Amino acid sequence: MKRSIGAKTIVYPAPILIVGTYDKKGKPNVMTAAWGGICCSKPPCVTVSLRKATYSYGSIVENKAYTINIPSEKYVKESDYFGLVSGKTEDKFASTGLTPVKSDLVHAPYIKEFPFILECKLLHTFEIGLHTQFIGEIVDVKVDESVTDANGNPDIEKVKPIILALSSKTYHGIGAKIGDAWSIGRDIK
Amino acid sequence: MKRSIGAKTIVYPAPILIVGTYDKKGKPNVMTAAWGGICCSKPPCVTVSLRKATYSYGSIVENKAYTINIPSEKYVKESDYFGLVSGKTEDKFASTGLTPVKSDLVHAPYIKEFPFILECKLLHTFEIGLHTQFIGEIVDVKVDESVTDANGNPDIEKVKPIILALSSKTYHGIGAKIGDAWSIGRDIK
Numbered sequence: 339m340k341r342s343i344g345a346k347t348i349v350y351p352a353p354i355l356i357v358g359t360y361d362k363k364g365k366p367n368v369m370t371a372a373w374g375g376i377c378c379s380k381p382p383c384v385t386v387s388l389r390k391a392t393y394s395y396g397s398i399v400e401n402k403a404y405t406i407n408i409p410s411e412k413y414v415k416e417s418d419y420f421g422l423v424s425g426k427t428e429d430k431f432a433s434t435g436l437t438p439v440k441s442d443l444v445h446a447p448y449i450k451e452f453p454f455i456l457e458c459k460l461l462h463t464f465e466i467g468l469h470t471q472f473i474g475e476i477v478d479v480k481v482d483e484s485v486t487d488a489n490g491n492p493d494i495e496k497v498k499p500i501i502l503a504l505s506s507k508t509y510h511g512i513g514a515k516i517g518d519a520w521s522i523g524r525d526i527k
Numbered sequence: 528m529k530r531s532i533g534a535k536t537i538v539y540p541a542p543i544l545i546v547g548t549y550d551k552k553g554k555p556n557v558m559t560a561a562w563g564g565i566c567c568s569k570p571p572c573v574t575v576s577l578r579k580a581t582y583s584y585g586s587i588v589e590n591k592a593y594t595i596n597i598p599s600e601k602y603v604k605e606s607d608y609f610g611l612v613s614g615k616t617e618d619k620f621a622s623t624g625l626t627p628v629k630s631d632l633v634h635a636p637y638i639k640e641f642p643f644i645l646e647c648k649l650l651h652t653f654e655i656g657l658h659t660q661f662i663g664e665i666v667d668v669k670v671d672e673s674v675t676d677a678n679g680n681p682d683i684e685k686v687k688p689i690i691l692a693l694s695s696k697t698y699h700g701i702g703a704k705i706g707d708a709w710s711i712g713r714d715i716k
Contacts, residue, residue: 340644340669341679345571348668348681349564350597350643350688351540351701375538375564377576378655382534385574385660387566408539411705419712433715454539455529464653466567466662471574473655479537480529487695490530492537494692494699499539501690501701503683506676507708510683512540512690513700516600519691522698523608526622 347373347504354417354500354509355386358405358438358447359397361425366438366447368407368430369394370421372502373469382476384456387469393425398460398472403444406474408454410485411498411511418509443477453482453497536562536693543606543689543698544575547594547627547636548586550614555627555636557596557619558583559610561691562658571665573645576658582614587649587661592633595663597643599674600687600700607698632666642671642686 352372359367374386384406388395398404409417416434423430431438437450441457448455458474465471485496494512501510541561548556563575573595577584587593598606605623612619620627626639630646637644647663654660674685683701690699 339672340639341672341675343668343670343679343681345665346668347565347568347571347573347665348643349542349544349573349595349645350683350686351542351690352564353538353540355538373565373567375541376536376562377574377660378562378658379536380657381655382536383655384536384538385566406538414706415712415715417712418706418708418710419715422709422712450529454537456538462653462655464651464662466570466572466651468569469567469572471566471662473653473660476534476536479532479535481532483528483530486530490532492532492694494539494690494695494697497539500705501540501683502708504708505681506683507710508683508704509706509708509711511702511705513702515697516689516700517603517607517698519607519693519696519698520611521607521696523604523606523611526604526608 351501352504354409354502356407356409356417356420357386357394358407359394360401360445360447361397366431367394367425368420370417377473383473384458384476385471385473387471389469401445402460403446404458405441405446405448406456407449407452408499410453411500414500414509417500453485454492455480540690541693543598543691545596545598545606545609546575546583547596548583549590549635550586555620556583556614557609559606566662572662573647573665574660574662576660578658590634591649592635593647594630594635594637595645596638596641597688599642600689603689603698606689642674643681644669
């Protein structure tokens with residue numbers, strides 16, 4: 339039996355995306371976002387939605403560039419912290435001891451210690467309501483060698499990304515493999 | 528050490544969203560999408576990107592309404608199948624034995640057996656490239672009582688959603704809780 343719970347903004351899973359930018363003074367900053375994901379295959383694009391009130395919003399508008407950093411679960415504390423304080427008043431790299439690295443492709447920093455990085459060039463900006471949606475073209479993906487498989491492909495079980503469950507305000511890890519995509523459904527045909 | 532793997536469309540985690548629509552003849556149809564997620568809090572909105580070539584694309588344009596159905600992992604075969612065949616030639620409800628239910632709020636069907644449903648009214652359509660992005664206002668969320676906690680909130684560990692790892696073309700389940708959101712990072716401040 340289904341029950342209505344109202345117009346809640348819940349999708350399972352929601353990602354934890356850490357957005358990296360430089361501010362006007364060139365200070366590297368990061369913030370946590372859960373409203374986003376891939377939105378186009380050609381050009382390869384990722385979307386992330388931010389409130390105008392965030393410090394990172396202005397930096398993206400200014401630089402038209404940002405990184406999306408996927409944390410491993412061992413950085414769950416830092417990833418939560420990045421969403422609790424503002425880069426306007428805090429130096430989030432200094433307080434966490436994490437290392438900003440300037441992207442060689444876009445004017446934005448990424449987090450050296452995080453395993454999986456998307457470097458993005460701002461393509462479109464859509465005003466939706468409380469949130470503004472940024473569509474970024476993925477210029478390159480950089481991956482730690484420690485999280486790749488024998489063929490050099492990133493392995494989700496080594497990346498160990500974080501999942502947000504908004505309903506319970508909890509973070510979760512990745513579970514076991516349950517099937518092969520574009521394959522396990524073939525015997526229904 | 529980080530290695531460039533090119534402009535790949537990978538974010539961890541990517542969701543498995545089953546999009547429900549009626550075609551012109553009123554036949555219920557569903558398709559699998561992984562490019563999407565929440566994109567605004569007010570109005571509450573969810574985005575999903577489809578290629579124009581899909582049968583569901585025309586149905587969304589026509590009806591300006593659709594549902595997003597979140598599968599439990601026990602429906603991983605059906606969820607994969609929904610992305611392998613087209614509703615133009617197949618009756619995906621008939622072939623899987625799943626049950627279409629007409630939403631009482633929008634002109635779109637949802638899957639009775641799936642635990643978590645978003646009912647959406649099309650707000651915006653953005654052409655990005657190969658994919659068109661649909662922004663839907665979430666009109667209501669309907670949840671199976673079997674996946675709610677004592678307070679009536681949906682519980683991700685009972686929903687057991689499916690995660691897509693595009694890099695390995697595999698589906699994964701949800702792992703254990705690793706922390707409380709808006710909380711675990713507080714001791715860094």
